[in-house]
Amino acid sequence: MEAIILGFQMLFSHPSVTLLMVFGVFFGIIFGAIPGLTATLGVMLMIPFTFTMTAAQGLALLVGIYVGGISGGLITATLINIPGTPSSIVTCWDGYPMAKNGKPSEALAIGVFASLVGGTFSAVALFTIAPQLSRVALMLGSWDLFAVCLMGLAIVAVMTSEDIIKGLLGTLIGLLLGTVGMDLVLGVSRLTFGFRQLQGGIQATALMMSLFAIREIMDQVVHLKEKPPKMTLNKISFLPPFKEMKGCIKALGIGSLCGTFIGILPGIGQNASTILAYNQAKAVSKRPEFFGKGNPEGICASESSNNAVNGGALIPLVTLGIPGDMVTAALIGGLMIQGLQPGPLLFTTNADIVGTIMVVYFLANIVMYVMELGLMKVIIKIIEVKLSFLFPAVILFCVLGVFALNNRVFDIGILIVFAVAGYILNQFKIDLVSIILGFILGPLVEKYFKIALIREEGNLASIFTYPVASVCLGISVLFLFSPLIMKGVRALVRKKSAV
């Protein structure tokens, strides 16, 4: 609590910190909103500048970019069905249909509001129970994390697709793509086909932008000659259209909880979180059949969970000094160059800095909300731009963004190859999002499996001595075999009624 007060003090006594945070949010929104330029890239570009700032200034800037960048992706996702940043892939599913149904400004307002809710929820968790939550994260061993990731895979493989076989097929392709490169524990190079550039695996941003931005453009150009659906702009108010948001509280709750928890666990990240939250929201919704057709609940689940991940990822950072993702790893570097030692002691030795991180994160969410709604009038003009002008620009930025992450032309090749592959797979109705989830979770499942197995000296049965792992494993099995089980149950019922 003292840290939070110190954090506020820092902000009030150093207006530059606040200004940099506001600038960071703005910069982040721009980066997030342009497909191909991601929050990660925005942070990477700004890190060198933070080395000459004070610790508070640098952290404020980076946290601002992080928050703005993750939220900004919803704009193009909603208006042209192209995610601005990979974490808003899921926002397309309901955001774009809702915009097409004549409610673009409502869809945006709901998305921005959900970002605020998710961000604020995780900020509150950060303020109040960060130490407890980080202890929970430490308690989860390799078997537990293995089972948690496996459960995520099972749920999505079964639930996202109408056809479970196609869902499983997509997951399988994703798993296969995830094995490319050196494995995370033993360092064996796999499926690199002699390309040294593949030793680090397929670049995630290139893969996601190819499947969801370039592929989407390929889908849409077919209809370029047809008249685009006329979107009419309604008035934008600072309050979201509450009457549209019936039943959204549950979706917001699920998204925020799911995001915060996944943020605490290392390596899973925003993409997997939005997919899982979306499926859960669909499962408990009163009108699941309306999902994918412009249901505000879908937007809420996706956008609240991706922003909640940010706050979740800050929890192990401030309490233990352990990074959860690339951005928080960068924050650690920023702390060290200022002579601060990230670790459990940071809370006591540098309470002002910890407080600043927390307060800046909280305020950045509010700034993001106000700024996005304020900019909405300008942003929404995108839909008046002819798609034949917009698409080339989007492709250009995708190429630029993918190249800039690692300064490699090779990754542009990845972008092209997988756009074509994605187009073909999409024609066969193979679920592209299960590919992404397989690609993200596959390597984690494998890593934790190997570590756990080595630790237990090859004893597979030892997984049942871990309660969390056992429960998750049970749920995965239930999900995977749910079609068979349901079939059996139905047959049984029929038999009984026949008798």
Place this chain on the structure above:
Amino acid sequence: MKKIFGVLLAFAVTGMVFAGGGSEGAANYPEKPVQCIIPYAPGGGSDVLTRAIMKDIKMKQPLVAVNIEGGAGLVGANQALDAKPDGYTILAHNPLDLIGFDLGGLSDVKLWAEFETVAMVVADYDVVNTNKASGWKTIEDVVAFVKANPGQKVKWGVSGARSVNMANTQRIARDLGIFDNITFVPYDGGAGTRKALMGDEVRLETATASETKALAASGDTIPLLVMSEKRIKPLPNTPTTVEKGIKVAIAKWRGYFAPKGTPKAALEYLEKALKEVVANSEFVNTVENKLNFTANFVGGADAKAQIAKWREEIAPGFKDLK
């Protein structure tokens, strides 16, 4: 016929390039910014160090950092290897990692030998740590525990399965006579072992001193043994391997490398510039008091000889990896 002609042409072109590079490049080097490949993500130890050097180095043209991450540092190293050897691309790397890529069979090229070694600038040290739950205070406590409980395997977390970190850890365990009672658990890097140690998934960990210092200060991690000859500044109260009669004392240096064939003048220029940085007291302060490294300059030729010697020393450990 066509082939021979092609080869001849290639030779001619290469010759021209070399001649050109030799005559004008030497005198005025550098004429444009020098790109430094950092094979890890922004914000990591290697990255922060290079940025600190960029700030204090005095060159005619700036040093520019490019992060190329992936494959635990292998991808960036390969990119540097394939870069044009004109002195405008250099690589920041850990010599021990380069040796590890070779010995662990991760790379078919002997990277440590292929590169021109510009210099080594700072050293980090590997440290054996335990956690609060173990109740151990010294390395003798560990040995005593193992001797008293021969049936119980102690879990020891390391970074990577076929790495120098693992090989050195196993050498230490052998020297302590507890090798057979240890399960070595490889994680993907320092953050992984740190979390495992704090969550009591492993009882021992081999990490670097720069990562350990903050956790040792809070008491969450208890450093038992530093792999070094003399006591080190970041952990002055922790005994060293040599003190305890263990011969494993290889420091984790951070160095700078250039693709093979880089003009001599460029290498000398860079080496001199790096030497001046390490003599700069402000830089030393940043490195030692903020980043927990130990500043110490080793010139290119000496560094290369030293790295070859380390490889000889570590190689048998890789054969015995289990």
